[in-house]
Amino acid sequence: MTELVRLTDVTKVYQGGITGALNGVSLSIEQGEFTAVMGPSGSGKSTLLNLIAGLDRPTSGDVVVGGTNLGGLGEAGLARFRRDHVGFVFQFFHLLPNLTALENVLIPAQLKGRENAEARGRTLLERLGMVDVADRYPARLSGGQQQRVAIARALINNPTLLLADEPTGALDTHSGDQVMALLAQLHRDGQTILLVTHDAKLATRQASRVVSVVDGKIVDDARLETMERAASDVVRVRGEETSR
Amino acid sequence: MSLKYGVLGLLAEEPLHGYEVKNRFESMLGGTWEVNIGQIYTTLQRLERDGLVRPVGARGDRGKLLYELSPSGRKALVNWLAQPDSGPQQLHEDIYVKLLLATRVANGSLPALLGRQKRAYLQRLRDLNQLEERARRDGRSDLARLIRGALLHTEADLKWVDELAADTHGGKTE
Numbered sequence: 001m002t003e004l005v006r007l008t009d010v011t012k013v014y015q016g017g018i019t020g021a022l023n024g025v026s027l028s029i030e031q032g033e034f035t036a037v038m039g040p041s042g043s044g045k046s047t048l049l050n051l052i053a054g055l056d057r058p059t060s061g062d063v064v065v066g067g068t069n070l071g072g073l074g075e076a077g078l079a080r081f082r083r084d085h086v087g088f089v090f091q092f093f094h095l096l097p098n099l100t101a102l103e104n105v106l107i108p109a110q111l112k113g114r115e116n117a118e119a120r121g122r123t124l125l126e127r128l129g130m131v132d133v134a135d136r137y138p139a140r141l142s143g144g145q146q147q148r149v150a151i152a153r154a155l156i157n158n159p160t161l162l163l164a165d166e167p168t169g170a171l172d173t174h175s176g177d178q179v180m181a182l183l184a185q186l187h188r189d190g191q192t193i194l195l196v197t198h199d200a201k202l203a204t205r206q207a208s209r210v211v212s213v214v215d216g217k218i219v220d221d222a223r224l225e226t227m228e229r230a231a232s233d234v235v236r237v238r239g240e241e242t243s244r
Numbered sequence: 245m246s247l248k249y250g251v252l253g254l255l256a257e258e259p260l261h262g263y264e265v266k267n268r269f270e271s272m273l274g275g276t277w278e279v280n281i282g283q284i285y286t287t288l289q290r291l292e293r294d295g296l297v298r299p300v301g302a303r304g305d306r307g308k309l310l311y312e313l314s315p316s317g318r319k320a321l322v323n324w325l326a327q328p329d330s331g332p333q334q335l336h337e338d339i340y341v342k343l344l345l346a347t348r349v350a351n352g353s354l355p356a357l358l359g360r361q362k363r364a365y366l367q368r369l370r371d372l373n374q375l376e377e378r379a380r381r382d383g384r385s386d387l388a389r390l391i392r393g394a395l396l397h398t399e400a401d402l403k404w405v406d407e408l409a410a411d412t413h414g415g416k417t418e
Contacts, residue, residue, distance in 0.1 A: 200402050201395055204369035212362075214410070222363045224370045228378070231275035234371040235394045237246075238277060 004161060004192055005029040005052055010061035012047050012216075020047045022058070023216040029194065031160075034187040036195045036203035039213035046165055048213065049196045053086050053163050054078045066160050083111055087154030087162045091169040093146040095138040095153075101125065101145075102134040105152045112157055124152040128182060144175025151182060162186065165196045180205055247279065251287050252296060252313060252321040259300050259312040262288060274379060274387040296320055343408070358409045365402040372398060 005028065012022040019042035027048075029035055039045040050056040051063050054070050063070045066085055073081060082088075095104045102121050109117035125131045128148045138146055147167060154162060164183065168176030184206040187193050197203050203210050204224065212220040247269075254260060254268050266284045270277065288311055291297040296317035300310040313321070339361055346354045372395045379388035 200366070200369055200399050201373065204366055205373045210366050214406075219409070220359060220362060222366050224367050226370070228374055229371050231375055232278060234368065234375055235276050235391065237273055237390070 001030040003028055004031040006064045008062045010058045013059045020044050021216045022047050025218055031192050032190055034193045034207045035209045036207035037211045038203040040198055043213045044216040045196045045213045049163050049165055053088055054081045085160045087159035089150050089154050089164040089167045091166040093150045095146055097138055100135050100137055101149045104149055105156055109156045124155055128152055143171050144178055147179050162191050162193045248287055249324045252317055255313040259310045261308045261310050355412050358405050362405050365398055368398050
């Protein structure tokens with residue numbers, strides 16, 4: 001296994017005591033892992049994700065992704081890093097309303113100077129079951145469809161790392177299930193995924209590793225067995241037996 | 245208690261003999277409740293004694309006896325199904341007692357116990373997630389609903405352990 005992400009003694013302090021600070025966090029993530037970062041709101045889990053994504057800088061400590069120490073990059077360098085290595089999926093999709101689904105998907109490719117990405121964009125939308133609505137505007141898509149477009153956009157540049165911050169938080173159960181099934185499929189195809197959620201059911205659904213963050217610290221790092229088990233080994237229903 | 249009504253419920257669909265009751269009961273529960281054939285026969289005999297089921301015809305092949313629901317059995321079943329579960333909550337798992345003893349017997353080992361318990365709950369959540377997905381894939385939405393109940397219970401257990409851990413770190417344990 002190759003190490004993809006390494007955080008060493010990372011601290012993030014916000015002026016004015018805003019919550020979400022991190023306090024001496026160290027973490028290593030291997031390529032191909034599906035890791036969930038779980039914690040209550042304000043625990044620092046989204047801050048952790050933003051630091052790995054290069055959206056924010058630590059107050060102290062090192063963030064190394066794919067061999068690059070993000071601390072050594074200037075603003076332009078960080079923007080390039082994000083564009084080339086990171087796909088980001090947010091709770092509230094963040095699609096541009098005046099562009100079609102396909103046009104939204106193609107934005108990161110165009111930023112990279114790849115003008116001929118349309119075929120790949122359509123292939124991605126097809127893979128996500130969205131090719132029929134490629135030319136629709138976001139307002140005409142359901143929440144679940146918008147999130148799938150956002151996932152396609154996150155994947156267009158073949159990111160080394162896919163980061164998802166509460167990706168089902170704004171979706172109904174059925175659409176949320178579809179998005180999680182999609183992330184599971186991407187993981188099976190080799191995608192490294194880091195999922196941030198406050199929901200333990202979601203964290204344990206596909207991830208084989210659950211990192212718990214509380215008050216800016218990692219308090220637990222659990223690796224789960226993924227082997228399927230017999231129903232009787234997992235849950236037993238038993239009524240109270242009476243002798244009469 | 246539920247085994248008795250489980251048998252009545254299955255016989256409400258059609259007359260069955262003991263082995264069929266066992267197989268259908270276990271399959272209904274999706275492997276989450278295994279019963280031995282002796283329990284089934286004892287239950288059927290008690291239900292017959294109480295007039296809730298009755299044998300149909302004579303013993304067939306290898307002494308098999310078919311049972312059907314009597315009118316009073318049907319009434320008892322309908323009544324039972326309409327009643328909410330209002331008895332005391334059952335806490336079967338050892339963790340509740342371990343928690344009380346950990347602070348008395350092995351002073352200071354509580355955080356370690358809570359940490360290990362948290363991992364066990366996370367693993368159980370993972371396994372239940374898989375089980376729920378499998379049940380849905382198999383078209384067993386009834387079983388998926390049962391497993392969903394177990395999932396939500398485990399989520400509550402996890403929150404409880406997290407809360408205890410936070411209390412312990414904050415020095416608030418008595």
